[in-house]
Amino acid sequence: MDVEALRTFVAVAEAGQFQAAADELGVSQQAVSKRIAALERHIEATLLVRTPRGSRLSLDGQVFLPHAKKVLAAIALAEQAVRPGSRPLRADVLNRRIAPAQAVYRFYRSHSEVELDAVTLSTENAAQAAQAVLEGTIDASFRALPAHQVPAGVSTERLLDAPLELLVGPGHPLADASWVRPTDLTGHRIWIPGITPGTEWAAFYQALSESFGLSIDALGPNFGDEVLMDALADSAALATLVGSGDRYVWPQSHDLRRIPLHDPTPVYPHVLLFRNEDQHPVLFALREYLRATRPPSLHDMWTPDWVDRRPDDHENRDAPGARAPQ
Structure with missing residues (x-):
């Protein structure tokens, strides 16, 4: 399932308009429409119904919305868990x-x-x-x-x-x-x-x-x-x-x-x-x-011959086993 399509669906559901969701996501209204259509084809259900004032959730959309939000929240937590500094x-x-x-x-x-x-x-x-x-x-x-x-x-x-x-x-x-x-x-x-x-x-x-x-x-x-x-x-x-x-x-x-x-x-x-x-x-x-x-x-x-020297190491040519000068 396309995560961006899920994110787009939630944005439309909350904004009530395709254009408002497009503005929020920084994409075109056409891209929003394509993502929603692809998501509906994937789950084989109509999620949004267009109205003169924008759009509203269908019955399936109302059932699907809380699950979509949980998936996005889980993804956000997973990303946060591996972000530098966010884990031990x-x-x-x-x-x-x-x-x-x-x-x-x-x-x-x-x-x-x-x-x-x-x-x-x-x-x-x-x-x-x-x-x-x-x-x-x-x-x-x-x-x-x-x-x-x-x-x-x-x-x-x-x-x-x-x-x-x-x-x-x-x-x-x-x-x-x-x-x-x-x-x-x-x-x-x-x-x-x-x-x-x-x-x-x-x-x-x-x-x-x-x-x-x-x-x-x-x-x-x-x-x-x-x-x-x-x-x-x-x-x-x-x-x-x-x-x-x-x-x-x-x-x-x-x-x-x-x-x-x-x-x-x-x-x-x-x-x-x-x-x-x-x-x-x-x-x-x-x-x-x-x-x-x-x-x-x-x-x-x-140190053994196979050990790389530190930048501040002194040469010790007389010690048995010491590295030869580079």
């Missing part, structure tokens, strides 16, 4: 404990008037998340995605770097260090349960292992963060890696230690993916907020 921004934060979720939450706290929906597509890899952005399932996603894997129609902006920290229990040999080098971790077991093959974070940790000769594994079932924290607290040999902006909690009695990594500092690069034509005002506000609150690049930063 859907942002994939990957995991609610890590840096992207915390950054989006801080943005919300400072912009409490905005509407957003932080979702997780944790079972999807970066390429699948980018496709979800392209298809409009989500508006944006934080991922570490090589430039050559970004599909046409999707833009990227590197807005959130997460320096890695070592997390160990009180009995670990490095527990009392104020900071450690990545090479200091050689020979220590680093357990990161839940690494999924084929994901960007699996590729990141593989590159980190190869660059610094580390032993990083995800052996055994993943029973969740609480079990990981328990294992670290009870072990003198086990360690894991977390982002400096990640939010994990554990009992005070665990006495776990977060130890920064430097010389160089491994950084997990969260790149924001979004559709080229996306005009959602909350997306603009989020990007501006992340730019304004983003710390400058670290002088000793390490």
Whole structure:
């Protein structure tokens, strides 16, 4: 059924004249007549009866009018629901404990008037998340995605770097260090349960292992963060890696230690993916907020070779695995 014909019928019914409805709709009286005739043919009923003073509703027209108004109201609501700024921004934060979720939450706290929906597509890899952005399932996603894997129609902006920290229990040999080098971790077991093959974070940790000769594994079932924290607290040999902006909690009695990594500092690069034509005002506000609150690049930063540099990145030619100058 032609929506414009429905809209024209309602306009004529309310105005009582074809010319008045034409003036309201900004079309000719002939166009109004053609639309009404087409609508009547479609529903096989006469809706309007012409009179010397204009037109009036037939009995069928009187029955049809309230339904036509409901259809037009539903269409208006549907259009409003997808108009930029009229629905919450859907942002994939990957995991609610890590840096992207915390950054989006801080943005919300400072912009409490905005509407957003932080979702997780944790079972999807970066390429699948980018496709979800392209298809409009989500508006944006934080991922570490090589430039050559970004599909046409999707833009990227590197807005959130997460320096890695070592997390160990009180009995670990490095527990009392104020900071450690990545090479200091050689020979220590680093357990990161839940690494999924084929994901960007699996590729990141593989590159980190190869660059610094580390032993990083995800052996055994993943029973969740609480079990990981328990294992670290009870072990003198086990360690894991977390982002400096990640939010994990554990009992005070665990006495776990977060130890920064430097010389160089491994950084997990969260790149924001979004559709080229996306005009959602909350997306603009989020990007501006992340730019304004983003710390400058670290002088000793390490990222895998496949990670695009930020515009303000310093070259670090000596760090293992650092990108070569462009």
